Amino acid sequence: MSVFDTVQRVVGNRLSLILIGAMLLVLPLLMTSSFQMRLAVVVWVYAMAAIGLNLLMGFAGQVSLGHAGFFGIGAYSVALGPSQLGLSPALSLPAGIAFCGLLALLLGRPILKLKGHYLAVATLGLGMLIFMILSNEVELTGGPDGMRVPRVVIMGWKVKGTETWYWITGIALLISVWLALNLINSPTGLALRAIHDSEVAASVLGVDVARYKLIVFVISACFASAAGGLLALYNGHITPGVSDFLVSVQLVTMVVLGGMGSVGGSLVGAALIIILPQFLTVMHEYEHAFLGLIMILTMVFMRSGIVPSISKAIRSRRHDSNS
Amino acid sequence: MKKVVKLAALGAALTIAGGVQAADPVRIGAVVSQTGPAAFLGEPAAITLKHYVEKLNEDGGLLGRPVELVLYDDASDANTARTYATRLVEDDEVSAVIGTSTTGATLAMISVFEDAEVPLVSLAAGIQIIEPVNPYVFKTPHTDRMVCERVMIEFSERSFDQVALMTGTGGVGKSVRKECTEQAEKRGIEIIADETFNPKDVDMSPQLTKIKNTPGVDAVFVGGFGQPLAVVSRNYKQLGIEIPQYHSHGSASKVYVEMSDGGAENARVTAPLLVIADQLSEDNPLRPRAVEYTKAFRDLTGEDVSTFGGYAYDALLLISDAIKRADSDDPQDVRDALEATKDLPGVTGMFNMSAEDHLGIDHSSLYMVTVKDSEWVLE
Structure with a gap:
């Protein structure tokens, strides 16, 4: 049984990578306009951030209501790097991710000592603080009007156009998925799942709970800042809105809707939250009510999220037909 | 997927x-x-x-x-x-x-x-x-630059050389403060007091007292958005400040006048056309559409x-x-x-x-x- 599970997990991981890769290749053939391609880019970017948050929420069982703050730091780093430090935008992105990781490392230590609602409130405060800094430091960030992000130039080639960004963000998503799956199946991943089930039990078994929580917090912050940086580079202009509290809530919704602890789920969750409003423009007055209804129905009938629920249903049917 | x-x-x-x-x-x-x-x-x-x-x-x-x-x-x-x-x-x-x-x-x-x-x-x-x-x-x-231009022109005309700024910390207030500082400099008007207020402040007396106690202020210019503008005018009246009071277009609404408890009386406001459409002369080409x-x-x-x-x-x-x-x-x-x-x-x-x-x-x-x-x- 356990051997079968491990085999399935390894194959399953490869399978989800191959599936996502195939989807990336096939989607452009189905798209008729660069508007649809833009939606895909936005989905890939938010999915990256959601996958990072899922590592924290779905595997380590720690909630964060301030992830948009990290998203915002990534976004502003690609704008501030060139304007303040004279870095090239392409270099600013990794620099921003590193800065964000460092910040998460410093702040994570005290914050992660908190549990449950207290942790939620602390991360919420962190996110809001970052939002306030971005909107109030007018001299540095341009305030509520935001600031321009210079285009990436690689050896004289200007990176622009939605199609180019489709491939860049698509590959970034693929790398994120690969990293996340590797982490989940590493000893660290096992330790995280132990923490998720019971912190006491995990520490009795010799898992350094505080250290692993911090590691995953830093990793998920890096995912969010990478996503934010890519979105800023693609859009060419950013406003403090990228780090708004509602974006944090959106990210949490993506994770929960798609399925906690499911990497593919985060992608599905992001796709739903980004694409659905585009279909609901015809009934604008009821848009929010409709979105809410979908969420309620999902939570009632698919309690563990869309992807885990569906795959469980498929598995149990297969099990039935076997026996 | x-x-x-x-x-x-x-x-x-x-x-x-x-x-x-x-x-x-x-x-x-x-x-x-x-x-x-x-x-x-x-x-x-x-x-x-x-x-x-x-x-x-x-x-x-x-x-x-x-x-x-x-x-x-x-x-x-x-x-x-x-x-x-x-x-x-x-x-x-x-x-x-x-x-x-x-x-x-x-x-x-x-x-x-x-x-x-x-x-x-x-x-x-x-x-x-x-x-x-x-x-x-x-x-x-x-x-906002045009608003500041308009006000600073009037300051020049009335030879108000030393003025005080009182602006909000929100987006509009920040922009007004920046533009008005530039326009004032351009026209040789000196800003001798520069106070700010937060969008949710309910009392501006400390800032206004400071302005009141600054000698030589010819006029006060208030810029920002929403409720605090009325609070400024209310406190202005309560403190009995006699200096002419000027407001940016953010104050050009009936709500501001009503909420100021009479403090808006005699205030000069930079108003867009729509606010005073019915007061334009009959032959003004801008009148028909606005009315x-x-x-x-x-x-x-x-x-x-x-x-x-x-x-x-x-x-x-x-x-x-x-x-x-x-x-x-x-x-x-x-x-x-x-x-x-x-x-x-x-x-x-x-x-x-x-x-x-x-x-x-x-x-x-x-x-x-x-x-x-x-x-x-x-x-």
């Missing part, structure tokens, strides 16, 4: 169907912030656009074809605004776009219109939108006319006028005609566009009014 594919395919099918169905009407796009923190800007704009597109169609549409308004709500978010901008030019294939309500989101949208070569008429105040001039980007609201819009807006909403709705009125007016003159709804022709707009009376001012000026109105479209017995008096 399959869901994504299905959704995308469905999206493709829908847009193809949409494209065939709507080959006939003249299509005008709009992105406004109907929800979110900027809803106070976007809601009157949406009401105005819907009403006047309906009216255009009652009068026979444009170029003998019906007009279709494709309106999206960006929820006050720059990224969403950019997505809808892409949708408007790529999928809806509109001739021109109106929007959006905030400066940041407009700036995020601009490159979409530049690449697609479709004209955009923004409803946001920021001067960065039209400076430097982008061939495809226009806007209708006057800038008609004031009445129409009250009939529609039961509320006093909104300057923010007026910006949308003017954007639609500019675009429909340009389509008529160009005798075409091709985006490039509409852009050229927009730039050639001459002597078009709108409800914000008289529009005169040129290749160098994509706003087309100047500070003469702002009126200095005095509050007398809780009413606006143009003098």
Whole structure:
């Protein structure tokens, strides 16, 4: 049984990578306009951030209501790097991710000592603080009007156009998925799942709970800042809105809707939250009510999220037909 | 993942169907912030656009074809605004776009219109939108710089050489403070007190006491947005300050006067045209549209006319006028005609566009009014 599970997990991981890769290749053939391609880019970017948050929420069982703050730091780093430090935008992105990781490392230590609602409130405060800094430091960030992000130039080639960004963000998503799956199946991943089930039990078994929580917090912050940086580079202009509290809530919704602890789920969750409003423009007055209804129905009938629920249903049917 | 594919395919099918169905009407796009923190800007704009597109169609549409308004709500978010901008030019294939309500989101949208070569008429105040001039980007609201110019001109005329600034820490207040400091410097007016207030402050006495105790202040200029402006005037009266009180356009609303408990009496306010439309002389070319819009807006909403709705009125007016003159709804022709707009009376001012000026109105479209017995008096 356990051997079968491990085999399935390894194959399953490869399978989800191959599936996502195939989807990336096939989607452009189905798209008729660069508007649809833009939606895909936005989905890939938010999915990256959601996958990072899922590592924290779905595997380590720690909630964060301030992830948009990290998203915002990534976004502003690609704008501030060139304007303040004279870095090239392409270099600013990794620099921003590193800065964000460092910040998460410093702040994570005290914050992660908190549990449950207290942790939620602390991360919420962190996110809001970052939002306030971005909107109030007018001299540095341009305030509520935001600031321009210079285009990436690689050896004289200007990176622009939605199609180019489709491939860049698509590959970034693929790398994120690969990293996340590797982490989940590493000893660290096992330790995280132990923490998720019971912190006491995990520490009795010799898992350094505080250290692993911090590691995953830093990793998920890096995912969010990478996503934010890519979105800023693609859009060419950013406003403090990228780090708004509602974006944090959106990210949490993506994770929960798609399925906690499911990497593919985060992608599905992001796709739903980004694409659905585009279909609901015809009934604008009821848009929010409709979105809410979908969420309620999902939570009632698919309690563990869309992807885990569906795959469980498929598995149990297969099990039935076997026996 | 399959869901994504299905959704995308469905999206493709829908847009193809949409494209065939709507080959006939003249299509005008709009992105406004109907929800979110900027809803106070976007809601009157949406009401105005819907009403006047309906009216255009009652009068026979444009170029003998019906007009279709494709309106999206960006929820006050720059990224969403950019997505809808892409949708408007790529999928809806509109001739021109109106929007959006905030400066940041407009700036995020601009490159979409530049690449697609479709004209955009923004409803946001920021001067960065039209400076430097982008061939495809226009806007209708006057800038904070024009407000400051107007006030500083009056300060020069009355030889107020030493003034105090009292500005909010919100977006509008910050912009007013920056522009007015520059304009004051330009005219040799010295700012000898510079105080700020937060958007939720309920008492401004400390700041005002400081200004009161600064010797030689000739006038106080108050800039910002919303409720705190009334608080300033209320405290002004309570402290018995005699120095002339000037306000930016943020105070040009009846709510400000009512909430100030009489503190607004004798205050000079930089008011947009709509506020004093009924006081303009009968032969003023700006009068008819402004009076008609004031009445129409009250009939529609039961509320006093909104300057923010007026910006949308003017954007639609500019675009429909340009389509008529160009005798075409091709985006490039509409852009050229927009730039050639001459002597078009709108409800914000008289529009005169040129290749160098994509706003087309100047500070003469702002009126200095005095509050007398809780009413606006143009003098």
